Amino acid sequence: MVNKNRLIDEFIRLVQIDSESGNERAICDFLKEKLSSLGLDVVEDCSAAFTKHSAGNLIATYTGSIADAPTIYFTSHMDTVAPGKKVKPSILGDYIVTDGTTILGSDDKAGIAAIVEGIRLLRELNIPHGNLQFVFTVGEESGLVGARHLDKSLMEAEYGFAFDAGGQVGEIITSAPAQVKIEAEIHGKAAHAGSSPEAGISAIQVASQAISKMKLGRIDAETTANIGMFQGGIATNVVPEYVKIFAEARSRDEKKLVHQVEEMVMAFELTAKQMGAKAEVETKSLYPGYFFTEEDLVVQKAIAGVKKVGRTPHLGVSGGGSDANVLAGYGIPTVNLSIGYENIHTTNERMSIPELVKAAELVVALVEESAH
Numbered sequence: 001m002v003n004k005n006r007l008i009d010e011f012i013r014l015v016q017i018d019s020e021s022g023n024e025r026a027i028c029d030f031l032k033e034k035l036s037s038l039g040l041d042v043v044e045d046c047s048a049a050f051t052k053h054s055a056g057n058l059i060a061t062y063t064g065s066i067a068d069a070p071t072i073y074f075t076s077h078m079d080t081v082a083p084g085k086k087v088k089p090s091i092l093g094d095y096i097v098t099d100g101t102t103i104l105g106s107d108d109k110a111g112i113a114a115i116v117e118g119i120r121l122l123r124e125l126n127i128p129h130g131n132l133q134f135v136f137t138v139g140e141e142s143g144l145v146g147a148r149h150l151d152k153s154l155m156e157a158e159y160g161f162a163f164d165a166g167g168q169v170g171e172i173i174t175s176a177p178a179q180v181k182i183e184a185e186i187h188g189k190a191a192h193a194g195s196s197p198e199a200g201i202s203a204i205q206v207a208s209q210a211i212s213k214m215k216l217g218r219i220d221a222e223t224t225a226n227i228g229m230f231q232g233g234i235a236t237n238v239v240p241e242y243v244k245i246f247a248e249a250r251s252r253d254e255k256k257l258v259h260q261v262e263e264m265v266m267a268f269e270l271t272a273k274q275m276g277a278k279a280e281v282e283t284k285s286l287y288p289g290y291f292f293t294e295e296d297l298v299v300q301k302a303i304a305g306v307k308k309v310g311r312t313p314h315l316g317v318s319g320g321g322s323d324a325n326v327l328a329g330y331g332i333p334t335v336n337l338s339i340g341y342e343n344i345h346t347t348n349e350r351m352s353i354p355e356l357v358k359a360a361e362l363v364v365a366l367v368e369e370s371a372h
């Protein structure tokens with residue numbers, strides 16, 4: 001069913017288009033033309049005005065023949081991490097690999113290639129389907145910025161699937177954590193460390209005391225927290241007046257996340273107060289979490305699609321966020337699906353050809369399963 005050579009060619013063409021985060025113009029134009037030529041209505045949203053990336057997100061709509069079928073959508077991202085310029089892919093056995101100097105970009109061009117092949121198959125085989133939407137985002141790797149600025153008014157889909165997870169085709173990521181960033185500034189008081197240390201309040205000591213009161217690392221199965229950066233101080237002979245701490249917390253349980261963040265903020269604020277310093281703490285929700293179960297239609301359809309391509313469905317959870325978090329946060333139930341890419345974000349990244357073929361089959365299977 002899948003035209004394997006065509007799929008491989010498409011993938012190889014896609015990974016040779018430079019598209020490190022921020023520089024998605026070329027791949028955006030390439031896909032615009034491709035999807036238009038396949039008969040889809042393609043719109044580039046205005047997100048570039050906010051993200052400052054060189055392109056916006058693409059939202060392509062494929063009108064279906066089954067009027068009462070729900071509109072569903074697929075998404076993958078156009079950008080890659082660095083080093084992702086001048087990728088030189090080659091085929092090594094069952095894999096597509098790089099020359100070892102760059103990433104491959106199968107994260108997430110494997111998703112794009114699978115989706116494009118799926119669209120071609122739907123057309124060629126005259127497979128009946130409802131309205132379909134395809135969302136190709138910018139800036140997934142730079143903080144999900146494309147998805148976060150997506151023009152939601154262009155979305156009609158009731159639910160959908162992100163093709164952006166490692167692991168064998170058949171894995172369904174039903175849940176992923178929300179993430180909150182925490183930035184704490186501690187203002188103490190400078191003094192000479194040798195002649196009058198008692199006149200100072202060490203911001204570093206305040207921060208370290210506060211941090212020592214926090215639960216960090218793995219909090220429980222669903223929750224994690226980390227102090228990631230610590231900046232401040234001028235010289236060994238000065239009691240440090242100021243430090244800035246950058247931290248994060250994640251949880252797949254919203255209440256636990258709120259609790260964890262509160263505890264961290266309180267530790268900074270109370271400790272600073274007790275020690276005569278001042279803490280200014282800012283928290284920012286980076287992206288929401290999502291949590292679906294087998295009761296949810298999107299999971300049921302994913303399971304049915306996986307079975308249809310002859311794989312055993314495995315439900316899993318993620319420790320990180322992806323565009324699926326953001327789209328699900330818009331009220332469009334979305335699960336992230338494994339597409340078989342390996343060693344992503346390294347120069348050893350590689351793409352399994354059998355998995356790429358399976359991922360393309362899965363696109364068609366999901367469309368068919370969602371049409372009734």
Ligand SMILES: [Zn+2]
Pocket residue numbers: 077107108140164
């Ligand atoms: Zn990705």
